[in-house]
Amino acid sequence: MRWPEGFIAVDWGTTNRRAYRIDGDGRCGDEFEDDRGVLSVPTGDFGGAVAEIRARLGDRPLLLAGMVGSNRGWIEAPYVPCPAGVDEIAGALVWADEQAAIVPGVCDPRRADVMRGEEVQLLGAIADGSVSPGSLVCHPGTHNKWVEVADGRIATFRTIMTGELFNLLREHSILSDLLAEPAGPGDAFDAGVRDGLAHDVQAQLFSIRSRILLDQARREDAPSYTSGLLIGGDVRIGLEPAAAATQIVIMGRPELTRLYASAIAIAGREPVELDGERCFLAGIRQIAERIQ
C-alpha cells in the first residue's frame, strides 16, 4: 500500500463526477459531487479540474475511475480484457502523473462490449462477498450493463442503452409531449414491463401514442409505462443467461435499482439490490491496496 495516509477516489463520468476523501483507516472522511463531467473539461485542462478536487478535499494522491480514462478524458487507460478481476485491473493502472492513477475500463472482445466505471463497483461487491460466484449482475444507468461473474472476476458482459433510449424518446421524439412528467413504479410501470418482457420494444413504441389517441390508455400513465416497457425489454434480453445464474444482483443508484428489481420480479426472479456508491468505495479501496 503506497498511500498509508489515505487518498482521494473519484468516480468521474461523462456528465458528473463524485469525489471521496478516503482516510488512512479506509473510511470516507469527506465527499462532493458536481457537474464537472469529462465533457465539461476543456481539452488539455484536466490539471485544472484535478486542482479543484484537491482544493476541496486536500492535497492527496488521486485514484480516478470512469470516463476520465477514455479518449475524451485526461489520459487514455486501455481496456483490460475479460476475464478481469481486481488484480488485472490494479495491474493496468495508468499514471497521469506521480500522484494520480487512472483505473482502466474492461472490454469483452468476444461480445464487442466495453465498460468504464462500473468495474470498480463490481469488484467492490465481489470483494466484500455481496456478489457470489456465478451471479448475474445488472448495473442500470444510461447504458445498463449485464455482467456474468465467475471465479471472482468479470467473466463476460453486455450493454443495453436503455436509459439513453428513454432520454431520446422523452426529449426529442414524437412521444416527448407524453413523457414530460416523471416515471415511477406502479401499475403503469408494471404493464409496460409485461409488454417489454413479451414483445420487441421496437414494435411497441408507436403504440404508446396511438393507444392514447384511441382512448385505450391514459395520458398520465405514458411516462411510467414507457419506462417499464424499455426496462422490460432490457430485462428480457439481460436475463437470457439467468437460468445458469446462482443469483441476480442489481447494483447502482437506489431509485434505478428499485425499478429494475420490480421488473426482474415480474420476470420471475428474486434479485438482490446493492447500493452502487457503497460498492464503488469498496472496490476503489481494493485497487488502492494493490498499489505498490
Place this chain on the structure above:
Amino acid sequence: MRWPEGFIAVDWGTTNRRAYRIDGDGRCGDEFEDDRGVLSVPTGDFGGAVAEIRARLGDRPLLLAGMVGSNRGWIEAPYVPCPAGVDEIAGALVWADEQAAIVPGVCDPRRADVMRGEEVQLLGAIADGSVSPGSLVCHPGTHNKWVEVADGRIATFRTIMTGELFNLLREHSILSDLLAEPAGPGDAFDAGVRDGLAHDVQAQLFSIRSRILLDQARREDAPSYTSGLLIGGDVRIGLEPAAAATQIVIMGRPELTRLYASAIAIAGREPVELDGERCFLAGIRQIAERIQ
C-alpha cells in the same frame, strides 16, 4: 363525381406538403412540394396556407390527405376503423368548407394503431391491381406501416417507428458522431440487416460504438450498418404474418423502398416495389370519384 373540371390533391404531412392539380381527364397537370407541413402552419391559419396552394395551382376544390386531418391540422377527421376500403374512407370525408374535403385516417382498434396519409396510397394500389388480395404491404417512412390487405380493404396494420429511431440516434445520441454521413445499400447495410433479423435491436445498439472502439468494425460503415440493423429489426417484426401473405409489396419513396427491398430479400422473400407518389395519385382519384 362532383368535380368534373378537376381538383387539387394535397398530401399534407407533418413537415412537408405535396400538391397536385388533377385535371378533368384525371391527369396531373401541375404540382409542387414545399416545407409548409402541418406543424409550420400557425393555429387557425389554414385558410392562408390553403390560399397559397390555390395561388400556385388554380382556384379549384381541394381534397386533402395526411396530418392536415389530425388534431394538429385544419379540422380533425376521425379515424375510420379497419377493415377500411375506399368506400368507407370516401364516405367519412370531413368538409372544412364547401370546396375543401379532408380524407380521414384509419385506425386498428384491436392493435391500437393509427395511420394518416398512407391509406390513400394503399387504396390506389389496391384499386389499380398492384396489390393483390392477401398481400402484406410495407410502407416505410418516419413511421413504417405494415398493412395486411384482404377483400380490397385495409384489414389490419402495425406501425414501427424505425425512421424516427434512426433520426434520434443520428441527431441526439452517443452514436451521433458515427452517424453523420449518409447511409446506403451495400455490405455494411446487409450486415446490419442480418443482425437486426437475428437479434433484438435494443440489445445491439451500443455495440455499434464498442465494435469501433475495439477495432472490430470500420467507423465509415456505421451509418449504413445502423440503418440496416434498424430496418432488419423492423422487417423481422413486420414479416411475422408473411407466411400467410400471397405477396410482399413495398410502397413509398424509391430510395427507401430499395433499402427495405434488399432487407426483405435477405429475409428470404421477393418483394414488389411500388412508387408511392403514383399510388397516392391513383388513390386520391378513387376517393374523388366517389364524391357526390
